[in-house]
Amino acid sequence: ETGSGARGPADVDGERIINADKEPGNWMSTGRTYDEQRYSPLDDISDENVDELGLTWQYKLDVDRGVEATPIVVDGVMYTTGAYSIVYAFDAASGELLWKHDPKVDRTKAASFCCGVVNRGVAVWKGKVFLGTLDGRMVAIDAASGEEVWSVDTIIDHDRSYGITGAPRIVKDKVIIGNSGAEFGVRGYITAYDTETGDKAWRFFTVPGDPAEPQENEALEMAAKTWHGDAWIEQGGGGTAWDSMAYDPDLNLLYVGVGNGSMWNYKARSDAKGDNLFLSSILAINPDNGEYVWHYQTTPGDAWDYTATQHMILADLEIDGKKREVIMQAPKNGFFYVLDRKTGKVISAEKYAPVNWAEKVDLETGRPVFTDHAKYWEQDGPVVVQPGFWGGHDWQPMSYNPNTGLVYIPKHYFEVTYEDVRDPEWTPQKGFYQLGTNAAAMSDDAEEMQSWADRWTGGLLAWDPVKQEKVWEVPHRPSSTAARSRPRVTSYSKAPPTAAWWPIVRPTARSCGNHRPTAA
Ligand SMILES: O=C(O)c1cc(C(=O)O)c2c(n1)C(=O)C(=O)c1cc(C(=O)O)[nH]c1-2
Ligand SMILES: [Ca+2]
Numbered sequence: 001e002t003g004s005g006a007r008g009p010a011d012v013d014g015e016r017i018i019n020a021d022k023e024p025g026n027w028m029s030t031g032r033t034y035d036e037q038r039y040s041p042l043d044d045i046s047d048e049n050v051d052e053l054g055l056t057w058q059y060k061l062d063v064d065r066g067v068e069a070t071p072i073v074v075d076g077v078m079y080t081t082g083a084y085s086i087v088y089a090f091d092a093a094s095g096e097l098l099w100k101h102d103p104k105v106d107r108t109k110a111a112s113f114c115c116g117v118v119n120r121g122v123a124v125w126k127g128k129v130f131l132g133t134l135d136g137r138m139v140a141i142d143a144a145s146g147e148e149v150w151s152v153d154t155i156i157d158h159d160r161s162y163g164i165t166g167a168p169r170i171v172k173d174k175v176i177i178g179n180s181g182a183e184f185g186v187r188g189y190i191t192a193y194d195t196e197t198g199d200k201a202w203r204f205f206t207v208p209g210d211p212a213e214p215q216e217n218e219a220l221e222m223a224a225k226t227w228h229g230d231a232w233i234e235q236g237g238g239g240t241a242w243d244s245m246a247y248d249p250d251l252n253l254l255y256v257g258v259g260n261g262s263m264w265n266y267k268a269r270s271d272a273k274g275d276n277l278f279l280s281s282i283l284a285i286n287p288d289n290g291e292y293v294w295h296y297q298t299t300p301g302d303a304w305d306y307t308a309t310q311h312m313i314l315a316d317l318e319i320d321g322k323k324r325e326v327i328m329q330a331p332k333n334g335f336f337y338v339l340d341r342k343t344g345k346v347i348s349a350e351k352y353a354p355v356n357w358a359e360k361v362d363l364e365t366g367r368p369v370f371t372d373h374a375k376y377w378e379q380d381g382p383v384v385v386q387p388g389f390w391g392g393h394d395w396q397p398m399s400y401n402p403n404t405g406l407v408y409i410p411k412h413y414f415e416v417t418y419e420d421v422r423d424p425e426w427t428p429q430k431g432f433y434q435l436g437t438n439a440a441a442m443s444d445d446a447e448e449m450q451s452w453a454d455r456w457t458g459g460l461l462a463w464d465p466v467k468q469e470k471v472w473e474v475p476h477r478p479s480s481t482a483a484r485s486r487p488r489v490t491s492y493s494k495a496p497p498t499a500a501w502w503p504i505v506r507p508t509a510r511s512c513g514n515h516r517p518t519a520a
Helices: 014-018 107-112 218-224 231-235 266-270 446-455 480-485
Strands: 072-074 077-081 087-091 097-101 123-125 128-132 137-142 148-153 169-171 174-177 189-194 200-205 245-248 253-257 281-286 291-297 312-319 322-329 335-340 346-351 358-362 367-370 383-385 399-401 406-413 416-420 437-439 457-464 469-475
Touching (some): 072 123, 087 128, 123 169, 137 174, 169 245, 218 291, 231 266, 245 312, 253 312, 335 358, 346 358
Antiparallel strands (some): 123 128, 137 148, 174 189, 245 253, 281 291, 312 322, 322 335, 358 367, 406 457, 416 437, 457 469
């Protein structure tokens, strides 16, 4: 049922999202359902006729930069975003533009965002469209007219490079949004706002504040004990929640994926001591008041940009003859995690991509068993770490098919070098990477670079989350031809004298589809 006309535009609430299977022609929240399975029950398109699909309409977006949004479709209208957080509403059948909303993000600030001026889409609720803008505003837009209804600044410190690229989620009349910027030195947090008024309902910081001051809550008191030295205080600690969330209405738990440390270098950040909670963690939070319920940390003391902001899926799986309510994630660090979503206890964790920083995850302690190899702060010179900083899987969402029981993962093969910076000159600066490591400080030699480019590939992986094993994988096409015909690797050898210059390598394994597999 779509476009009955009985409802106003974007007339979505929690009941409708929870019962989304009753109206399979709509896609009403970013993961389609609160469990974020991204499984469409529509079956007109099948493996019998998929080769007959053709273009029905197209629309040229305003800015030729990354497009990462999941479009929302409600009652015949599609709401989606392009670069610089511009929102578009289309007639979904004809492609006719109904309205456009440009929040007018300052284009000169583009360098303050690590990974492009991207946006991953909007949320809709009771006649409004909700947008997190690149410069950190939460904007409520009238779904009929495209006009702004209210706008709030979500950023606590504009001298730091905070931004928003993720899609908001809405639970019980609260719109929830995190932020980005952990490559530059920020303190991560998520905030909930009243969808009607824009009033702040609660805020949860993902890492502690200055231990000289009282922490905001008990969870952060606990977290503060896992940080050492004082470099992290000035750098903010990191832990940005820049992409994933999921919600279980029965348990009333909001799950939030938390990112990497500021700076990356564990020794520079925290004297190479402590877990640095809640970096690289999945957090379960009460969405009514923002209170901590549990956490699971995937990479204690993260030093490699191993965010756990990757897409999370809730499902009920039968494991060892018992029905388990699980949350699943394939974070950057290369392990596929199945956790009990009530308690946060790890049920299983296996490598879905090449991993050399850890042997395995110890299911008794729930902690990874680290190798010494990847601890670049203890090494002379650069070390090759698998996965590299774009991870075995990054923001590209995965999906779960309850009929096959498989998870489908857009997977990367990506390894890079990391090297300790011995003479750091870092200070928090806007627009400069502050990593404390030379990451991917690559050769100027074309042949050598080509060999790296050849190894940066990807594929579509079908994964059995019960057996924790690969079922099949479709390799993406080889990168080598494309890499030769188009220079794609640049080394900023004359970068600014920060500790953390960023010899930019845009890995082919990111999203451009020119990938070749290597042995798993
Ligand atoms: O630490 C952060 O705050 C942060 C933010 C973002 C972002 O907001 O896009 C990315 C990352 N980290 C990151 O590590 C990463 O690999 C990444 C890829 C992308 C992208 O859009 O292609 N964004 C981000
Ligand atoms: Ca990051």
